[in-house]
Amino acid sequence: MTCLRTIWLSTPMKRMSWKYFRQLTLNLVGDSMKGKGDWIVDDSAKTNQAFGCLPNDRPLEELLECGIILVDKQSGPSSHQLAAWARSMLGINRIGHGGTLDPFATGLLTLLCGRATKVTGELLKKPKRYVAVIRFRRPFESEELHELVSQMQGEIYNVPPKESAVKVQVRTRELTKSELTQTEEGDRVHLLSIDCEAGTYIRTLIRDLGLLSNNECELLELHRSSSGSLRDQMACTMQQLADAVFLWKEHDDPRGILRLLSPVEEILDDIPKIIIKDGAVAALSHGAPLARPGIVSIPKGMPTGATVLLSSLKGEAVAIAELSVDSDEIPGMKNGQVATPRTVIMQPGTYPQTWSKE
Incomplete structure (x- = not known):
């Protein structure tokens, strides 16, 4: 990595941050630099600086x-x-x-x-972290509450509260972690940290905590501290x-x-990426499927139907797509469709078309 930083220091591109230089290099040479070795690479691929730009360089x-x-x-x-x-x-x-x-919530x-x-749909899928201030009707011993909260993990039933704008029906959500972090006001008020699947209703969760403890519980404050990597x-x-x-x-x-x-691109960084050649970008920005010759690199072990991000050599998001074949089959292919765009992100015309109009 020291050698990579030395190369970055000598790059003529004035506004390229270390973060993006490292990201683009990893895209090109493969994830083997992270010890995974799960990329297929076309070493001959180059990008034309006259079209598109690094995401952080956008006007x-x-x-x-x-x-x-x-x-x-x-x-x-x-x-x-x-x-x-x-x-x-x-x-x-x-x-x-x-x-x-909710209006009363912060974060x-x-x-x-x-x-x-x-x-928006991709953002909504991301796991969330909340910090909740809760108050019990009667004092609650911290040790007993710690034990109860530690059990609030895994798949749970989570019914939207009546205040919600969505249809009230039974659904399940995944709780990754629930942790009691602070106690005050005679063991009635507690600070609760919750890592959960998208779509979890914390108000319902706190109500259920009161039912489980046979001690009515009220949500006083709610703060969302993270959404995915944000x-x-x-x-x-x-x-x-x-x-x-x-x-x-x-x-x-x-x-x-x-x-x-x-x-x-900041909210798409956790989607597996297929790096594509400049010549394929224009067609994909018009919704055309991705063919094997347009690929620079692709992660291994991705099944048919998996969601991937089609990304240019400059790190630009072109489209969110679904794989048409298992990624492990692609090295043996010379032609054929590899992925179908589901959501086109890049503005058509950003890159010149390489196909004939006739």
């Missing part, structure tokens, strides 16, 4: 067309209201949010701009967003808003 206009903003939601407004305020401030037509927080809320709204420390307040927009629009200073906008 403001492109980030507003396909980017994300991480907001630290305060108690009071709904998630929909925050998205509407951001839409009005930025002056763009389409902004959505991934993962609704990480991801706003998706423009084409980034297409990947953390609340990375988020800005709505006031900070408003200040950045003011500097951009009134003083022609986009530095603040550029720091708050991130490329859509």
Whole structure:
């Protein structure tokens, strides 16, 4: 890795961060650098710097067309209201949010701009971490509560509360970890940390905790601290967003808003990637299937139907696709369809077409 950093220091690309240089190098030479050795590599593939760009090098206009903003939601407004305020401030037509927080809840809320709204479904699938302040009607011994909370793991029944906007029906959710971290007010008020599957209703979970303990339990505060690899420390307040927009629009200073906008690739980094050649990007951005000759690298052990991210040599998200064949069969193929795009992310025309119009 020291040698890799030395190469990075000598690169002529002024704005390429160490993070992205390392990522792109791993994409090209394979995950063997991590000790996995699970990539198929085409060493002859090159990228044309005249088309596309590194995700972190996108200009403001492109980030507003396909980017994300991480907001630290305060108690009071709904998630929909925050998205509407951001839409009005930025002056763009389409902004959505991934993962609704109740008005009383605080914490990480991801706003998706423009084409980034297409990947809302991928964001909703990510595991979440919450911190809840709960209060029991009667004092509860910490040791007894620790034992009860430690049992709250694995698959559980989780019925949406009546306050929820979704259909109230029995469903199951996976709890990865529940941990009691702090106790106060005579053992009635407790701080609970919960790692859970997407779609888990914490209000219901706390109600069930009261039923299990035969001691009515109330949810006082709820904070979402993470969603997948995204953390609340990375988020800005709505006031900070408003200040950045003011500097951009009134003083022609986009530095603040550029720091708050991130490329859509930030929320897709946990999807297995197929790296594709420049010549295949244009067709894929129009929804065409990926053929074997267009591949640079692909992870091993991926079954037919698996979800993959089709990524350019510069690390740009082109499309989310489904594998048409097992990835282990691809080395023996010379032609044929490999993956079918399910959600196209890249704007058509970013790369020149290489097929004939006739």
